[in-house]
Amino acid sequence: MMTAPDDAVLRGSISEICGALAVGASLAQVDDLADFLSLLQKWNATYNLTAVRDPAQMLVQHLADCLAMITPLRRRLTELSDVFPRRLLDVGSGGGLPGAVIAIMQPDLDVTCVDTVGKKAAFTRQVAGELTLRNLHAEHARVEQLTGRPFDVITSRAFASLQDFVSLTRKHLAPDGVWLAMKGKHPEAEIAGLPADVTVFHVEQLKVPGLDAERCLIWMRPTA
Numbered sequence: 001m002m003t004a005p006d007d008a009v010l011r012g013s014i015s016e017i018c019g020a021l022a023v024g025a026s027l028a029q030v031d032d033l034a035d036f037l038s039l040l041q042k043w044n045a046t047y048n049l050t051a052v053r054d055p056a057q058m059l060v061q062h063l064a065d066c067l068a069m070i071t072p073l074r075r076r077l078t079e080l081s082d083v084f085p086r087r088l089l090d091v092g093s094g095g096g097l098p099g100a101v102i103a104i105m106q107p108d109l110d111v112t113c114v115d116t117v118g119k120k121a122a123f124t125r126q127v128a129g130e131l132t133l134r135n136l137h138a139e140h141a142r143v144e145q146l147t148g149r150p151f152d153v154i155t156s157r158a159f160a161s162l163q164d165f166v167s168l169t170r171k172h173l174a175p176d177g178v179w180l181a182m183k184g185k186h187p188e189a190e191i192a193g194l195p196a197d198v199t200v201f202h203v204e205q206l207k208v209p210g211l212d213a214e215r216c217l218i219w220m221r222p223t224a
Helices: 005-020 027-046 054-065 068-081 099-105 118-130 162-172 189-190
Strands: 086-091 109-115 136-140 151-159 175-183 198-208 213-220
Touching: 005 027, 005 054, 005 151, 027 054, 027 099, 027 118, 054 099, 068 099, 068 151, 068 175, 086 099, 086 162, 099 109, 099 136, 109 118, 118 136, 151 162, 162 189, 162 213, 189 213
Parallel strands: 086 109, 086 151, 109 136, 151 175
Antiparallel strands: 175 213, 198 213
């Protein structure tokens, strides 16, 4: 099947973003990322999954932004190489951001997205079905109501303050697990407000291609 010109341009842009971020992406993964973005645009027209409407802005503000997490996350997963199956929980995932992107880029990682809004969880299930992502799951629930085995990594992107994030998800974190929060500017006040038994062990500055804004990752773990 021939790729439509617009599709070819989109896939080329995604490949350039992955290259700029040093994220190795196969042709199949680039296709999945493009299809995910198309689904997000389609659903957003009806269900208002995100306030960002312009496709070019979605590419940068959502897809590139989430892809910037992949290389740092891969480093952490390498440290967990003896832990299988590895599990990640994405809290307040919204339109599968970053959970669906992580599931595409890390097929060996079991990803669960949780959101309190039913239509957002339904969208993530649709993504998992249409893209045949067997490692992507969606839960329509409050995170504190989840049950089941703990997670090796718990992520959030524009979910809540760091204090609320760790407090609401602590019971879901595996003994050697970590929290990974994506933030804009360095959140000094939020870090200062963390419980005494939570340690910030790394703050990683990110450069998102095409995005003129500060972004960083806050890595945390329970204090030993």
